[in-house]
Structures are given as C-alpha cells and as structure tokens.
Amino acid sequence: MAVSYFKVYVACQSMLIVLVGAVPEYHIDQEGIPTSRAELAKRIHFADNFTSIVTEWYLIEQEAYKVSLASSLFFAGLLIGNITFGPLSDKLGRKPVYISGSLTNLTFAVGIAVYALLGYCVREWRYLALVSNTPGVIFLLLSFMLPESPRWLYSQGKTAEAEDVLQYIAFGNGKERLNLKLQPSAGTLRKDELAPGILNLVKHPVLRWQTIILMYIWYVCSFVYYGLTLNAGELRGNLYLNVALSGLVEVPAFPLCMFFIEKSWSGRRKTMTCFLIFAGFACIFTMFLPTNAGLLLSPTLLALCGKMMVSAAFNIVYIYTSELYPTVLRNAGLGVCSMSCRFGGILAPFVPSMKSLSPSVPFVVFGISGLSAGFLTLLLPETLNKPIAESIEDLQSPKYQVLKNEEAEQTS
Structure with missing residues (x-):
C-alpha cells in the first residue's frame, strides 16, 4: 500500500x-x-x-x-x-x-x-x-x-530473515502463524550459476533483433506517453482540467488491456499492435480537425484517446517483454529496455515546442512514432499460453520449439 x-x-x-x-x-x-x-x-x-x-x-x-x-x-x-x-x-x-x-x-x-x-x-x-x-x-x-524482499534475502543466504518477512506478510493478510521452514540457501550463486550479462542479448541471433525491436517499442511508448502527458498544458481549454483528464483517461486503459491480452484471438502481440496503431492514428487525425470545433470533434479529445491507447500499450509491454526473455536474461532484457524508455522521456518535452512550426506538428511526430512501433510489434512472437524459456539453450532446443508449436495448436 x-x-x-x-x-x-x-x-x-x-x-x-x-x-x-x-x-x-x-x-x-x-x-x-x-x-x-x-x-x-x-x-x-x-x-x-x-x-x-x-x-x-x-x-x-x-x-x-x-x-x-x-x-x-x-x-x-x-x-x-x-x-x-x-x-x-x-x-x-x-x-x-x-x-x-x-x-x-x-x-x-x-x-x-x-x-x-x-x-x-x-x-x-x-x-x-x-x-x-x-x-x-x-x-x-x-x-x-x-520489509525487505524475502526472495532477495533467501538468495543471499539469509533464510531466517526471509522466514520472518514471510510470516510478517502472512500476518498482514490476516493469516495465522505459518508453519514455515525454508530449505537452507547456499547464499550467493556460484560463478557458473550467475545469470548471463547484457552482452548475451547481442551475442545470440535469436535475441539480438528481438532486443532491438523491444528497445524501440519501449522508447516509443515512453516518448508518446510523456509527450502527450506534458502536452496537456498546451491544449486549448482549462489547463487544470486538461491535466486531470490526461491522468484519469488512463484508468480504463488498465482493465481494457488486461482483458484483451488474455484472449486467444488477440493475445499480447496483436493487442499491443492495435493499441499503438490506434494511438498513432488518433494523434495524426488531430491535424484534420479545426481547433475551434466542439468537444466531440476537438483535437483535445483525440489527444486524450491517444493517451489512453499508448498507456494501455505501456502496461502490456512490461508483461510482454518479461515473457519474451528466458529467465536467466529477463532482468538484463528489462533493464536494457527500461534504459531506452528513459531516452524517450528525455526527448519528449521538446516535441510540444514544435507547435511553433504548426499546431499539428507535435501530434504528427507522436503519431508516426506510434504507428512505426505498432507495425514492428508484429515481428515479435506471441507469448500467450506459450512455454517460457528458462535458458538460452531452451530457445534454441528442438524440444522447446515443439512445445511452442503444440501450445499454438491447442490455442488455435
């Protein structure tokens, strides 16, 4: 809480x-x-x-x-x-x-x-x-x-402290005292058990292009999200109402994306593609609307729709990325993508100032970015109801590919 x-x-x-x-x-x-x-x-x-x-x-x-x-x-x-x-x-x-x-x-x-x-x-x-x-x-x-993360405590060999934290969490959830005893942990991992580093994201062809595409998608999600959020102060109408709406419009985005990503006919990839493309078109279409039009046909409404769509895509990309990487590389993959995400936030504040060229220029920039990321998402594999690889070898093994094909046949 x-x-x-x-x-x-x-x-x-x-x-x-x-x-x-x-x-x-x-x-x-x-x-x-x-x-x-x-x-x-x-x-x-x-x-x-x-x-x-x-x-x-x-x-x-x-x-x-x-x-x-x-x-x-x-x-x-x-x-x-x-x-x-x-x-x-x-x-x-x-x-x-x-x-x-x-x-x-x-x-x-x-x-x-x-x-x-x-x-x-x-x-x-x-x-x-x-x-x-x-x-x-x-x-x-x-x-x-x-409390400290019990998983981290256990990984560091602090088994007793991890048990205490788990008991604390159980008590906070209204549970009675647990009869809990963790197996002794060896503490820090041996050298041959350490998770592969970031270089493995580039070294292996199966992950190289996937990482590049994901980095761009994360960059665009951040770029468009924060760009539209910061641009709320540039929209016509009441400044404070525009800022409030730019936040509240995200509320329905979360349950909306959670609904679609669990459906076999949409899944992670198609859902994120659609949200990014819809966000792109919503931004681009603002250039065709008069600034003095009513609320239903105003650029402000389309900008809010674009904000809701890119917010939904932003929620999905966290889940999607964690499922695309094998367990041993998941932290490295999420870390690299998160760094590219920050670059989008760094550039986003300068885009609204491009309205000096034309009021529609910032939205066109956001729109093209959203469309490009949406279409690139189609190059990634679907992960819904698919086995998640534990290691790099799993991604390349014939057994893993057979399991993926079987899962695909069961969900189709």
Whole structure:
C-alpha cells in the first residue's frame, strides 16, 4: 500500500513542469523590441492568475527552450538512477533503494489528477513545488517500515530473515502463524550459476533483433506517453482540467488491456499492435480537425484517446517483454529496455515546442512514432499460453520449439 501511494508522489514529480512551467496567455506592448530582460518585464502582461517559472524569469520566445530542458533533465536523472540504483538493488537489497516493483500503474494515473487538483488550489509555483515535494520526506520515513524482499534475502543466504518477512506478510493478510521452514540457501550463486550479462542479448541471433525491436517499442511508448502527458498544458481549454483528464483517461486503459491480452484471438502481440496503431492514428487525425470545433470533434479529445491507447500499450509491454526473455536474461532484457524508455522521456518535452512550426506538428511526430512501433510489434512472437524459456539453450532446443508449436495448436 505504501508503494502504491508512492506512485502518486512520483506522478506529481513527473508532471511538475506542466504547471510549474506553464505558459499563460501574454502580450507585449508593441513599441519596439525589448532589448533587455528588465525592459521586457515592464512591457509584458500575463493574463492568467497563476505564477510559474515562465512568469518569474520571462521564459518566452528565445528563452522558452529552458522549460523543456528542465523537464528533459528530470528524465535524464531517471536514466542515471536506472543505471546506478538498478545494480544496487541486487547487491544491497530492494528496500534500501526503495524499489521492489510497482503495485499498480493506476495510482500513477490518479496521481496526475491529484497534481492537477493541487495546481488548481495552489497558484503560486514555489508553493506548488513545495507541496508536491514534501510527501517525498514522508515516504522516505515510511520506507523504513517496509520489509525487505524475502526472495532477495533467501538468495543471499539469509533464510531466517526471509522466514520472518514471510510470516510478517502472512500476518498482514490476516493469516495465522505459518508453519514455515525454508530449505537452507547456499547464499550467493556460484560463478557458473550467475545469470548471463547484457552482452548475451547481442551475442545470440535469436535475441539480438528481438532486443532491438523491444528497445524501440519501449522508447516509443515512453516518448508518446510523456509527450502527450506534458502536452496537456498546451491544449486549448482549462489547463487544470486538461491535466486531470490526461491522468484519469488512463484508468480504463488498465482493465481494457488486461482483458484483451488474455484472449486467444488477440493475445499480447496483436493487442499491443492495435493499441499503438490506434494511438498513432488518433494523434495524426488531430491535424484534420479545426481547433475551434466542439468537444466531440476537438483535437483535445483525440489527444486524450491517444493517451489512453499508448498507456494501455505501456502496461502490456512490461508483461510482454518479461515473457519474451528466458529467465536467466529477463532482468538484463528489462533493464536494457527500461534504459531506452528513459531516452524517450528525455526527448519528449521538446516535441510540444514544435507547435511553433504548426499546431499539428507535435501530434504528427507522436503519431508516426506510434504507428512505426505498432507495425514492428508484429515481428515479435506471441507469448500467450506459450512455454517460457528458462535458458538460452531452451530457445534454441528442438524440444522447446515443439512445445511452442503444440501450445499454438491447442490455442488455435
């Protein structure tokens, strides 16, 4: 539960720049061109009743890129954290680095709506940043109450501690004390039992192109998802309502994708392909709609539909990727894909600024990206009701291929 609430805090951090860096309507007195920031401060007039770093330091015109840069640096920090703290979680445990997996992506979507509500109530950007960041201290203190991963404890030879954590979890679920006794663990793995490293993703032809395709799909999911999320502040209409809707529209995406990926006639591959293609078309079709049209025919509605579709695809790609890799390479595969995902987040903040060329340009960029990733997904194998390989040898063995064919015949 604590980790679920933490996702709300993470959502507020990811969306911080949308309101803290919001650009209100403004006009500059047309009596020559301002030659200094002091002169610009006297002649510029902001229309809306909120403050932001834009109104504080006049980040408009040639200075507008600094807002996108601030958001991009946030995602660059996530990339650094992914590279740095990922390996630490295997050495120090999951609890010290405060990650043992996310409980649900729904709380992230709700967190976006919560942030919109905070922004509506707190119009001064410094106070908004303070309110949004304060829960981080609370979650840091609460993290000491979380138990360590019993699986990690067992893998490190700490059998007694793993038993205590399992008893704690059982008690929290309303169960009586378990008569539990784990087999002694040898602790750290022998050298010949260590999981193959990242190089094996490139070395073996059966995994090489699969990894490249998955890296691109993860990149596009992040690029389009965060691009549309950050672009919510650029849409016409009420700023806070647009931000809230960009989060709430994800709520139906989770049960929707969970329904389709378990059906034999759709599965993982077809479902993700359809969601990415639909997201791409939704973005591209915005260029054919007038900006002053009603709600049912507005670019805002199509952008929200695209956000829901790419959010569903983002949920699926975690499951799909973990099933495509053999057990010994699963962590390495997910790690590489997660890193490529961060690059999408780094580039995404700069795309909304391309509206200076044309209002539809950002959506066309997102649309083409979604379509390309959707069609590339068709090159990957289906994993629904298929045996999951334990090792690289399993992927190449005739027995594994026979099992895959038998599973395919049973589900067809």
